[in-house]
Amino acid sequence: MAKVLVVGASVGGSIAANTLRDLGVDTILLERDLNYVKPCGGAVPPRAFTDWNLPHTLIDRKVTIAVVCSPRHYTEFPVASSVPNPETDFIAMVRREKFDRYIRERAVDKGAELIEGKLERLEVTPKGVRAVYEDRRQKTHTLEVDAVIGADGAYSTVARSLGLPRLPMAIAYQERIRLPERLMEYWHERAALYLGDDVSPDLYAWVFPKYDHVAAGIGAGAGRTQAARQLLANLKHKLRDQLAGGESVKFEAHHLPMHPRKHLSYDRVALIGDAAGLVQQTSGEGIYWAMRSGEMAARAIVKHIDAPTAANLRRDYDRLWWRAYRPTYLFLAFLQRISYNSDLQREIFAHMCDDPDVQRLTFDGYLTKHIAPAPLHVQLRITAHWIGTALREWRRLRQLKPAHA
Ligand SMILES: Cc1cc2nc3c(=O)[nH]c(=O)nc-3n(C[C@H](O)[C@H](O)[C@H](O)COP(=O)(O)OP(=O)(O)OC[C@H]3O[C@@H](n4cnc5c(N)ncnc54)[C@H](O)[C@@H]3O)c2cc1C
Structure with missing residues (x-):
């Protein structure tokens, strides 16, 4: 029976595994560290909850007011579409530790085999793919599968095994700050973006509310990794009235790919989410796009499970992806x-x-x-x-x- 390996059990990989199981395919989900929490602001469009039937209990906060602040102008406005609908007009704020775990466990409930191990390399042959991984005790294992979905994020080992170059990256640096109830009140349903050389010379800074804390972070383009700490300190200084008395509970940093790869598919391998560079440039939004690409890649692989060639996968994954979303990527x-x-x-x-x-x-x-x-x-x-x-x-x-x- 055909077998597909998904490397990376975060949002994208876990949705891919759910889809593969829904379509009746033997699925292995390989995750380097089951306790890993992806550094993330956790802003998700409500559409994700309907598209993949996720419970609203995963939502910490429903943001209904957006704040944008440039050096000289402050504006706030409601999160509302052309046809206002209070049921869907909000930005969902989630904690990745809870959100990712739910989707991953659902894939396991559907029959995916979850292995904790770090992919070391892939060898693609005309007959299949050999995947070599190391378990937690540094023992090496080999898996033989028909196809692979690379959902292993910005530093993708799957992409490296295919000889693909690293993508241009931005850095995102974030601190989670627990606030007294009285200050949390302001952030109850607000999310804010801050623009300015002092907080983010080429992207933006943010404060997103979580259930009992806020995530305050900055994004900075290539070559600004060293400056990231100072930019975050500047943001906190700027917001001293709203964040005063807060207790720092966690620092998180990670790279964000800033450009999609030329191809998403190769012989027997499809890349999704950050591994494929599918983050949106203006917003740094990547959760929905990792989930959407995970589902689309899984469907294409199942359709061509007897011949998952680059040409076949590009026809039913890359081409459909860019037909649906090219205007969005170009505009943003x-x-x-x-x-x-x-x-x-x-x-x-x-x-x-x-x-x-x-x-x-x-x-x-x-x-x-x-x-x-x-x-x-x-x-x-x-x-x-x-x-x-x-x-x-x-x-x-x-x-x-x-x-x-
Ligand atoms: C600070 C920050 C804030 C962000 N805020 C937002 C936001 O508010 N909203 C939004 O939509 N997006 C946000 N993003 C982007 C979002 O986090 C990513 O786009 C999204 O997580 C991509 O999902 P993914 O499944 O492709 O990869 P990832 O979530 O990066 O997951 C990759 C997985 O692969 C595993 N892995 C890696 N290498 C291996 C290996 N060799 N073997 C096995 N497993 C491996 C990792 O452990 C991880 O679980 C933010 C990013 C950052 C850094």
């Missing part, structure tokens, strides 16, 4: 280039968030996971607003610049 990559890299860009971005059209389009895209072009009159209205804001902010920032002697 463009937005990142024009929003975070200078004070002028940040001021325009924060002011544009006051625009109800922009708010609706943002949440339509985030909540449905599809970016549809807005009606022409809305596009014209937003363009006119953008030009007006850009001119005003450009003039204002010029006036603020010290004159050269």
Whole structure:
């Protein structure tokens, strides 16, 4: 009987394993460390709960107010789509320790074999794949399978075994801070983004609420790993009134891939989630995309289980993926280039968030996971607003610049 190995039992790998079992395929789920908790802000669109039938008991907080703060502008607005629906208009905040475990255990309940071990290398042959892993006692084992799903994150050993290069990476650095009840009140249903050279020169910083604490973090582009600690300290200083008296409970850091791989599939192997570079550039959002790609790759592998060649998998995974999501990736990559890299860009971005059209389009895209072009009159209205804001902010920032002697 055909057997598929999924490497990495986090969100993407566990959804892939659930799908493989639903389709009746023998599945092995290999995870390096079953106690590992992925460093993460844990913001998930509610759609994930309906798409994969996940219980709302996994949600710590439902965020209904978004805050965006540039160096000179503060705005907050409701999380609401074009057709407001209180049942689905929120951002779900989860703790990965709870969320990932639930999905992984469900895959095991469905019959996936869970092994704790670290993949060392893969050897792909015309007849199958040989996977060599090391268990917790550093004993080496070999698995023979028909196909592999690489769900092993940003530093993917599966990708390295295929000879693929490392992707360009950003660093995300986060502290979990337990707050007194009185301060937690402010964060009850708010999540905030902060823009500025002092907290994130090329991405953004955030505060996301969890059940009894907040996660405060910064994202920083390539080459800024050394600066990450200082950027986080600056964020905490900026928010001293809202975070004062908080108890630091955990520091977490991890790389985030900043560009998708050219191909997601190879002979007998499909890469998903961070291993495939499927994080969104503007937001750093990767949970939904790891889950979605896990399901899509699993379906393609099962369809071609007798001949899982690169050509077959690319036809039913890569091609379907990019047909569905290319506009989203292109639009969000463009937005990142024009929003975070200078004070002028940040001021325009924060002011544009006051625009109800922009708010609706943002949440339509985030909540449905599809970016549809807005009606022409809305596009014209937003363009006119953008030009007006850009001119005003450009003039204002010029006036603020010290004159050269
Ligand atoms: C600080 C931070 C904040 C973030 N905040 C958000 C957010 O709020 N919302 C959001 O959507 N995304 C967020 N992301 C991105 C999100 O965490 C990732 O995109 C998502 O976890 C990717 O899931 P994945 O299943 O592809 O890989 P991962 O979650 O990275 O999991 C990879 C798994 O593979 C295992 N593994 C690795 N190597 C091996 C090996 N050799 N053998 C066996 N197992 C192995 C690991 O132990 C791990 O369990 C954030 C990321 C960071 C770093």
